[in-house]
Amino acid sequence: MKTDADPAQVFMRRVLRLLRWRLWLAEKLQPTDWQATLLWAALAGFSGALVSLVFSALSEGVHEFLTGSSAGVVESMRQLPWWACLMVPAGGGLMAGLVLQFGKRLTRDQSSTDYMEAIVIGSGHLPIRASLVKSGAALFAIGSGGSIGREGPMVQLAAVVASFLGRWRRFTPPQQRLLVACGAAAGIASAYNAPIAGSFFVAEIILGTIAMESLGPLIVAALVAALTVRVLTNAAQLYHVPAFRLGSPWEMGPYILLGVLAGAVAPWFLRTLRTAERLFVATKLPLTLRLVLGGLMVGGLAVWRPEVCGNGYSVVVDILNGSIRGINVFGFRHIWLAVLVIMACKWIATAASFGSGAPGGVFTPSLFMGASAGYLFGTAVHNVWPQGAADPRAFALVGMGAFLSAASRAPLMAVIMLFEMTLSYDIILPLMLCSVLAYYTAKGIEDQSLYSESLKRKAAEEPAPALPVGRVADLMKSDPPVLAATAQFAEIARVFLSVRVNNLYVIDEAGRFLGVVSLHDIKPYLGDPEVAGLVLARDILHEDFPRLAPEQTLSEALGAFLGITAERLPVVEPGGRLLGSLAKGDLLLTLVEKGRPAAAR
Amino acid sequence: MNSPTDLIARPDAVVLDLPASSGDAVMQALQARLKDLPAVTDAAGFMRDLLERAAVSSVCISPEVAMPHARTSAVSRLMLAVGRTAGPVAFDAGHPGVRLVFLIGTPKVQVTEYLQLVAGVSRLLKKDKVRAALLAAPTEADFRAVLARGLQE
Numbered sequence: 001m002k003t004d005a006d007p008a009q010v011f012m013r014r015v016l017r018l019l020r021w022r023l024w025l026a027e028k029l030q031p032t033d034w035q036a037t038l039l040w041a042a043l044a045g046f047s048g049a050l051v052s053l054v055f056s057a058l059s060e061g062v063h064e065f066l067t068g069s070s071a072g073v074v075e076s077m078r079q080l081p082w083w084a085c086l087m088v089p090a091g092g093g094l095m096a097g098l099v100l101q102f103g104k105r106l107t108r109d110q111s112s113t114d115y116m117e118a119i120v121i122g123s124g125h126l127p128i129r130a131s132l133v134k135s136g137a138a139l140f141a142i143g144s145g146g147s148i149g150r151e152g153p154m155v156q157l158a159a160v161v162a163s164f165l166g167r168w169r170r171f172t173p174p175q176q177r178l179l180v181a182c183g184a185a186a187g188i189a190s191a192y193n194a195p196i197a198g199s200f201f202v203a204e205i206i207l208g209t210i211a212m213e214s215l216g217p218l219i220v221a222a223l224v225a226a227l228t229v230r231v232l233t234n235a236a237q238l239y240h241v242p243a244f245r246l247g248s249p250w251e252m253g254p255y256i257l258l259g260v261l262a263g264a265v266a267p268w269f270l271r272t273l274r275t276a277e278r279l280f281v282a283t284k285l286p287l288t289l290r291l292v293l294g295g296l297m298v299g300g301l302a303v304w305r306p307e308v309c310g311n312g313y314s315v316v317v318d319i320l321n322g323s324i325r326g327i328n329v330f331g332f333r334h335i336w337l338a339v340l341v342i343m344a345c346k347w348i349a350t351a352a353s354f355g356s357g358a359p360g361g362v363f364t365p366s367l368f369m370g371a372s373a374g375y376l377f378g379t380a381v382h383n384v385w386p387q388g389a390a391d392p393r394a395f396a397l398v399g400m401g402a403f404l405s406a407a408s409r410a411p412l413m414a415v416i417m418l419f420e421m422t423l424s425y426d427i428i429l430p431l432m433l434c435s436v437l438a439y440y441t442a443k444g445i446e447d448q449s450l451y452s453e454s455l456k457r458k459a460a461e462e463p464a465p466a467l468p469v470g471r472v473a474d475l476m477k478s479d480p481p482v483l484a485a486t487a488q489f490a491e492i493a494r495v496f497l498s499v500r501v502n503n504l505y506v507i508d509e510a511g512r513f514l515g516v517v518s519l520h521d522i523k524p525y526l527g528d529p530e531v532a533g534l535v536l537a538r539d540i541l542h543e544d545f546p547r548l549a550p551e552q553t554l555s556e557a558l559g560a561f562l563g564i565t566a567e568r569l570p571v572v573e574p575g576g577r578l579l580g581s582l583a584k585g586d587l588l589l590t591l592v593e594k595g596r597p598a599a600a601r
Numbered sequence: 602m603n604s605p606t607d608l609i610a611r612p613d614a615v616v617l618d619l620p621a622s623s624g625d626a627v628m629q630a631l632q633a634r635l636k637d638l639p640a641v642t643d644a645a646g647f648m649r650d651l652l653e654r655a656a657v658s659s660v661c662i663s664p665e666v667a668m669p670h671a672r673t674s675a676v677s678r679l680m681l682a683v684g685r686t687a688g689p690v691a692f693d694a695g696h697p698g699v700r701l702v703f704l705i706g707t708p709k710v711q712v713t714e715y716l717q718l719v720a721g722v723s724r725l726l727k728k729d730k731v732r733a734a735l736l737a738a739p740t741e742a743d744f745r746a747v748l749a750r751g752l753q754e
Contacts, residue, residue: 486657521712530662530723531716538657539672540712 009529012490016526019493023523033567033585034216037175041182041217044165045224048158048186052225053232055135055154056191062143066092073145073310077302085306086299092144093295096137096358097288103133115159115184119206124176126163131156134359141291141358145309147298147349152361155187158225162186172477174589178214181207185218186225193235197417198222204410205449213588238313238421241320244394245426247387252430254381254388258395259402259434261377262370263441266406269369270448272347273362276355287357294356298349307342308349311361312368315342319371319396336379336392343372366407367400374399397422398430405435406442409449472557473550475590476571478580482507485514485541489532492517503545505570505578506537512576515543547572548582557587608681608718609748617741619684624692624699625652628669631682631704638680646675647706661696665736666726670705672715679714680706681722685735685744700736701726725751 060070066088069076077085106129118126138153162183166176181202189198199218203210229235246252280290301308307315318324319339326333327341350365378395381388389395397418405414414435419428481499483492483506495504496519503516517537525531546560547570560569561584568581609615613634621627628651636644650671654660661667682704689698703722707715725731731751738744 488658518712521716525716525720528720528723530727531720534660534662534668534670534719534723535716536658539654539670540716541672541709542712543709 008490009533012493012532013529015490015493015497016529016532019497020526022497023519023526033583037178037217037585038220040165040169040179041221042224044158044162044179044182045186045189045221046228047161047165048183048221049190049225049228049232051157051161052154052187052190053229055139055157056150059139059143059150062092062139063145066144072314074306074314077145077306077309082303085303086296089144089146089295089299089302089309090292091295092140092142092146093291093293093356093358094288095140095144097286097291099133099137099140100359101286101288103130103136106133115156115163115180116206118159118163119177119181119184119202122177123173124163124166124171124178124180126160126180128160128164131160138359141295141353142310142360144295145298145302146295146353146358146360147308147310147312147346147365148353148358148360149311149362149364150360151188151191151311151363153359154191155184155361158187158190159183162221172475172583172586174475174586178217178589181214182217182221185222189222189225190229192238192417192421193226193229194238194417194420195219195222195226197413197420198225200413200416201408201410204413205408237423239317239320239397241397241422241424242393243426244391244397244424246429247390251388251390252433254378254385254395255398255430255434256437257381258374258377258399258430259437260441262373262399262402262434263406263438264445265369265373266366266403266438266442267446267448269347269366269403270407271446272351273354276351277357278355280355280357290356291358294352294358297352297356301345301349301352305342305345308345311364312346313364315346316368316371316396316400319375320393322393336376339372339375339379343369343376346372363404363408366404370400370403371396372399373403394427394430397424397427398434401431402434402438406438407449409439409443411435411439470554471550472548472552472554472571472582473579475554475557475586476550476580476582477586480505480568480570480578480581482578483517483537484508485536485538487537489522489535492522492537493526493532496522501568503542503566503568504537505581506541507578511578513547513570513572513578514538515541516545516570518542545570549574550579554587554591557582558591561587608679609683609745614681615683615741615745615748617685617738617744618687619702621684621686621690624655624667624669624690627667627684627686627690627692627699627702628652628655628704631669631684631702634682635680635704635706640678640680641676641706643675647671647673650675651704651706655692659693659695661692661699662723662726663732664696664698665732666701666703667692667696667699668703668705668719668722670707670715670719672707672709672712674709676706676708678708679711679718681718683748685738701732721752 064070067076067080069079115126118124135153135157142148142150159180162179166179185198185202188201189195199222202218203215207214324335324338326335327337346368354362375392375396378389378392382392401414401418405411415432418431481495481504483495483504485506485508502519505516506514508514517540521540548557548560550571568583570581571579573579619627619630621630632648635641641647650673651669654671655669660669684702686700691697692699705718734747738747
C-alpha cells in the first residue's frame with residue numbers, strides 16, 4: 001500500500017507501462033529507419049503532386065487571362081490577331097522579368113534554386129522564397145505561350161516542398177538530398193503521369209545509381225504522386241496513340257538509322273540552346289528586356305506558325321494521330337512539309353525562350369523535336385521503301401524516345417517514359433533499339449547532356465563541395481540522446497520513450513563516453529518495479545560497444561557496422577569525449593552517392 | 602549455471618544469523634564467502650566495487666531486503682551469496698531494518714545474465730510469504746529449501 005501511494009513509484013510505473021506499449025507497437029509495426037524513409041518519401045510524393053497540380057492550374061489561368069481563351073496554347077494563339085500574337089509572349093516575358101527583378105530583393109543571399117544542384121553538389125537545401133519567385137516568373141513565361149515546358153517548374157516546386165519537409169524534420173544532408181530527389185521524382189511523375197519514368201529520371205540522370213537505397217524511396221514518391229494526380233484529375237496516359245505493328249523484322253533497319261539520326265541531331269539541338277543563351281547574354285540587355293526580346297521572337301514566329309507556342313505537346317499529339325494540317329504546294333497538301341516548317345520554327349522558338357532566360361523546362365520540347373524528326377524520317381523512308389516504314393507516325397513515337405535518350409543521356413528512362421506516356425507496347429522493340437543507338441551516337445559527338453553542363457559548371461564553381469569528403473566527422477550528427485551513469489531505470493525508460501533509438505549512450509560528468517544501455521536488455525524487465533528501483537545505467541552498461549573516431553573514413557565506419565545490429569554508432573574523440581553519432585542509413589546513402597559515376601555528379 | 606539455485610549450491614554460499622552491525626560489514630562478511638573462489642580474480646577490487654556501488658545509490662529492494670551488487674572486472678563469472686542477519690541492519694538512511702542480503706558479483710560483459718539474476722531474486726522476494734518463510738527458517742537447510750521452492754514456482 002505504501003509503495004502504491006509513493007508518487008515517484010506511481011510515476012515510474014506509468015513510464016514503464018508507456019514504454020511497454022511503445023515497444024509492443026514497435027514490435028508489431030516494425031518501423032525501421034527505411035520504413036520511415038519510405039513514409040517521408042510518400043509524403044514528399046503527395047505534396048509534390050499537389051503543388052504540381054496547383055502550378056499547372058495557375059499557368060492555365062495565366063494563359064486564359066492573357067489570351068482570353070481557355071482552349072489549348074496553340075489553339076488560343078491561333079485565334080489571336082497578329083499583333084496580339086506578338087504582344088502576349090512579349091508581355092509574358094516582361095512580367096516574368098519584372099517578377100525576377102523585384103523578387104531579387106526578397107531573395108538576396110539565398111542559395112541556388114536548382115534542385116539538381118541541391119541533390120548533386122548541395123546539401124538538399126532549396127530556398128523557398130527564391131524558388132517561389134522563379135516559379136512565379138515561370139508562370140508568366142509559360143502562360144504567355146513561351147516555347148518552354150511547364151514540367152521544369154512543376155518538378156522544381158515538388159522538390160522545394162520536399163526540401164522544406166526535410167528541414168522541418170531536421171534530416172541529415174544525405175537524407176535531405178534523398179527527400180529532394182523524391183520530390184523531383186514526384187514532380188516528373190505528376191507532370192507526365194509516369195511514375196516509373198519519374199523514379200528512373202532522378203535515379204539515372206541525377207543520382208546516377210539505381211541502388212535500392214535510393215530507388216525504393218523514389219519509386220514510392222513517384223507512385224504516390226501519380227496516384228494523387230489520377231485521383232484528383234482523372235488523368236490517363238499523356239499520349240493516346242493508334243496501335244502500331246511491326247510488319248517485319250526488316251523494319252528494324254530504318255529504325256537503326258533513326259536511332260543514329262536522333263543521336264546526331266540531339267546534341268545540335270542542345271548546342272543551339274546554349275548558343276542562344278550566350279547570344280542573349282552578349283546583347284548586354286537587362287534580363288527583363290532579354291525576356292521581352294525572347295517573347296517577341298516567339299510571338300513573331302507564332303504569327304505564322306502558332307504551333308511554336310507552348311511545350312509542343314498538342315503538336316506531338318497531332319503528329320501521332322495524323323491530324324496535323326498539311327501545307328499546300330502546287331495543289332498538293334504536304335503534311336511532312338508542315339512538320340518540317342513547324343520543327344524549324346519550334347527549334348528557333350525554343351532557343352529564343354531558353355536563351356532569353358525564361359524559366360521553364362526543355363524536356364517536352366525535346367519530345368517534340370524527336371517526334372518531328374522521327375516523322376520526317378519515317379515519311380522519307382516510306383516514300384522510298386513503303387514496307388520499311390509502313391506508318392511514319394510509329395517513327396515519330398520512336399523518335400521521341402530516341403531524341404529524349406540522346407538529349408538526357410538516360411536511355412532507360414527514355415524507354416520507360418515513352419512506354420508510360422503512350423502505353424503502347426507495340427513500339428517497345430524499335431524504341432529500345434533506337435534509344436540505345438541514339439544514346440551512344442550522341443555520347444560520341446558530345447559528352448554533355450541536357451542536364452550535365454550546368455551541373456558541371458556549378459560543381460566547378462563550388463570549391464568546397466557539400467558532399468562529404470569521406471570522414472566520419474562529415475556525416476556525424478551531434479547531440480545524441482545521452483544518460484548519466486547514475487541514471488535510474490525510470491529515467492532510462494523515459495529517455496527511451498522520448499527518442500526512437502535502441503541504444504542510449506552513457507557519459508560521465510566530463511562528457512566521456514562510457515558505453516551504451518540497450519533497450520533490448522531492459523525490455524523483459526519493464527514490468528518489474530523491483531528491478532527498476534535497483535538498477536542504474538552503470539549496472540547494465542555495455543562498455544565494449546563499438547565506437548568510431550571522427551577522423552575515421554566512411555569505409556572504416558561501414559566495417560564497424562558489420563556484424564552488429566546497431567543503427568547508430570557513437571563518435572568519440574581520442575580523449576574519450578562523446579562527439580555525436582553516425583547513423584547507418586546516412587552512411588549507406590552517402591556511400592551510394594559517392595559510388596555513382598563521376599558524370600552524374 | 603547462472604540460475605540462483607545453481608549459484609547458491611555451494612555449502613558456503615548461504616549464511617544465517619550474520620552477526621553484522623552495518624551494511625558494509627554484512628557485505629564484507631558475504632564477500633568473504635566468495636573471495637577464495639577461483640572466479641574471483643581480485644578480492645579487494647570486488648569489495649571496493651561493491652562498496653562504491655552501494656554508495657552511489659541504494660541497493661535495497663524492500664525494507665527487509667538488500668541486494669548489493671557490482672559489475673566488476675574482479676570476477677570472471679556470475680556469483681551470489683545469501684545471508685540472513687541476526688537482527689535488523691541499517692543499510693542506508695531509508696532502510697534501517699534489513700534482514701535478508703543477496704550479494705551479487707557480475708563480470709562486466711554479462712549484462713543479460715545479471716538482469717536475469719536480479720529480476721529472478723526480486724520476483725521471489727516480492728512475495729510476503731517467501732520473505733516470511735526465509736526469515737523464519739530455523740536451519741540453513743530449511744532456508745535453502747524455501748529458496749529452492751520459491752525459485753521453482
